Amino acid sequence: MNDAPKPLGLxxxxxxxxxxxFARYLRLSMARAMGYSSSLLQKPVVGIASTxxxxxxxxxxxxxxxxxxxRGVLAAGGLPLEFPTISLGEVFLNPTSxxxxxxxxxxxxxxxxxxxxxxxxxxxxxxxxxxxxxxGAVSAGLPTVQVVTGPMMTGRWRGExxxxxxxxxxxxxxxxxxxxxxxxxxxxxxxxATTAGTCAVMGTASTMASLAEALGIMLPGxxxxxxxxxxxxxxxxxxxxxxxxxxxxxxxxRDVITPKSVxxxxxxLLAIGGSTNAIIHLTAIAGxxxxxxxxxxxxxxxxxxxxxxDLKPTGSxxxxxxxxxxxxxxxxxxxxxxxxxxxxxxxGETLGARLEGSSGFVDRAVIRSLDNPLxxxxxxxxxxxxxxxxxxxxxxxxxxxxxxxxxxxAVVFTSLEDLSARIDDPDLDVRADDFLVLQNAGPLSPSGxxxxxxxxxxxxxxxxxxxxxxxxxxxxxxxxxYGTIVLHVTPDAxxxxxxxxxxxxxxxxxxxxxxxxDLLVDEIEMATRRATTIPIxxxxxxxxxxxxxREVLLADQGCxxxxxxxxxxxx
Ligand code: FES
Numbered sequence: 001m002n003d004a005p006k007p008l009g010l011x012x013x014x015x016x017x018x019x020x021x022f023a024r025y026l027r028l029s030m031a032r033a034m035g036y037s038s039s040l041l042q043k044p045v046v047g048i049a050s051t052x053x054x055x056x057x058x059x060x061x062x063x064x065x066x067x068x069x070x071r072g073v074l075a076a077g078g079l080p081l082e083f084p085t086i087s088l089g090e091v092f093l094n095p096t097s098x099x100x101x102x103x104x105x106x107x108x109x110x111x112x113x114x115x116x117x118x119x120x121x122x123x124x125x126x127x128x129x130x131x132x133x134x135x136g137a138v139s140a141g142l143p144t145v146q147v148v149t150g151p152m153m154t155g156r157w158r159g160e161x162x163x164x165x166x167x168x169x170x171x172x173x174x175x176x177x178x179x180x181x182x183x184x185x186x187x188x189x190x191x192x193a194t195t196a197g198t199c200a201v202m203g204t205a206s207t208m209a210s211l212a213e214a215l216g217i218m219l220p221g222x223x224x225x226x227x228x229x230x231x232x233x234x235x236x237x238x239x240x241x242x243x244x245x246x247x248x249x250x251x252x253x254r255d256v257i258t259p260k261s262v263x264x265x266x267x268x269l270l271a272i273g274g275s276t277n278a279i280i281h282l283t284a285i286a287g288x289x290x291x292x293x294x295x296x297x298x299x300x301x302x303x304x305x306x307x308x309x310d311l312k313p314t315g316s317x318x319x320x321x322x323x324x325x326x327x328x329x330x331x332x333x334x335x336x337x338x339x340x341x342x343x344x345x346x347x348g349e350t351l352g353a354r355l356e357g358s359s360g361f362v363d364r365a366v367i368r369s370l371d372n373p374l375x376x377x378x379x380x381x382x383x384x385x386x387x388x389x390x391x392x393x394x395x396x397x398x399x400x401x402x403x404x405x406x407x408x409x410a411v412v413f414t415s416l417e418d419l420s421a422r423i424d425d426p427d428l429d430v431r432a433d434d435f436l437v438l439q440n441a442g443p444l445s446p447s448g449x450x451x452x453x454x455x456x457x458x459x460x461x462x463x464x465x466x467x468x469x470x471x472x473x474x475x476x477x478x479x480x481x482y483g484t485i486v487l488h489v490t491p492d493a494x495x496x497x498x499x500x501x502x503x504x505x506x507x508x509x510x511x512x513x514x515x516x517x518d519l520l521v522d523e524i525e526m527a528t529r530r531a532t533t534i535p536i537x538x539x540x541x542x543x544x545x546x547x548x549x550r551e552v553l554l555a556d557q558g559c560x561x562x563x564x565x566x567x568x569x570x571x
Pocket of ligand 1: 058089090091125126127164165197198199203205
């Protein structure tokens, strides 16, 4: 903890007119125009980063949460001031929301630093918003509390429970296989996402909410509260009050996000069978504090962290069930022997103090005990080898173990366009035991690392009943997806990585046991291919796209921009 700095409120960071007293006088006179009393304008200021947008269905509840945060700040003796930032609605953005994550983090950082506030409450939710907010907030370095919008409730359709978006994929796969018709899929479409909030399963948004709680930057017990539950509004109010306490204690985000709390977050990620995207986001958040995440360390943690939570896409239940079952607090109590308990949290207590006592009721169908896990090892594993010298990720909790030790023939798609043009071609030369390989979908590709790693099973194989195949790419995968899917192959094809040199007919060997993914092509042939292959890269000439293509780092560095890291890595 730092020595408590004197809260400065609106006297923070005065506008530069060359006369500080004039700047303060002018600021207060303009603030008076908003109807505040002069006594309120003397209070410590808590900024509230609002991400409400009509292009973001997951954030429909943000205005109500911001109102509650304000109530908490006012009751604790502060002045709450809401400000907007970029909002990233996962399915409304082109080319991908990840492409804009760093832009949002820059917006968040600069608005926290540029405006007069003593603390900040971040209100986010959809996949990339929480990572962007935390990345920006770590760089800004103020006392910080994260609030999330919370998960959607499930809906009902013909007696079946549906929730975005594992069920979206399940029904789409059935539609592609000819199992259900167009009218039925349109009916399903209207019943997948029926309330405000983020996707109802342990997708990327729910994973990042869980990790925020594990990091200690969110109030205990608040990650899984459904978006429409009154507890969520109470959590927002309490978060406003907590921000005021952090100001008084002088506790900044850097006191909370530390190497130990990052490791705790990795343990929780593995135990909840969380999204592969979280590896990239947590690496980027940690990178802003100068903390490195080593994928080999991830494997060590994965070997000793069991999967405890039975949520879709890897299991059976939804986020509302996790909340009712005891939430992330109950998960962390099970993991207690594996966690660093001296980490500070935004509640003002250490993690150890927070986890003292019992969880109360825990539904063991949803949250298993440490001695009776769903799986003995963690949900994610990093692979290395000839094909991925700097690593790749496999969500083994969502994969078919029968495919874990396997050699197969590569069927290569050179781009997303090539994939969509040929994957359902009845003449495509593909068999169920082939490995599907997608190139040029990584961070440096023109497509900006989309969630395209969930390569569809070729239609003719899907119709023949094939449910899973080994699929390999430099893309990402939605946290709601599942299958034996090797992602984030690094370096990516567009950087000249070996993935870009794979040709249809090559043999590839996957071994989850030895953590390897190897291309069985001799070095002489690889050298020839390297000399004759021109990587497909994006070369935008202006604007943010140009900044992105020049500065983005690869997946093992969180796809952050080089110049935003705590310690820049390039000249
Ligand atoms: Fe926002 Fe899934 S679309 S969390």
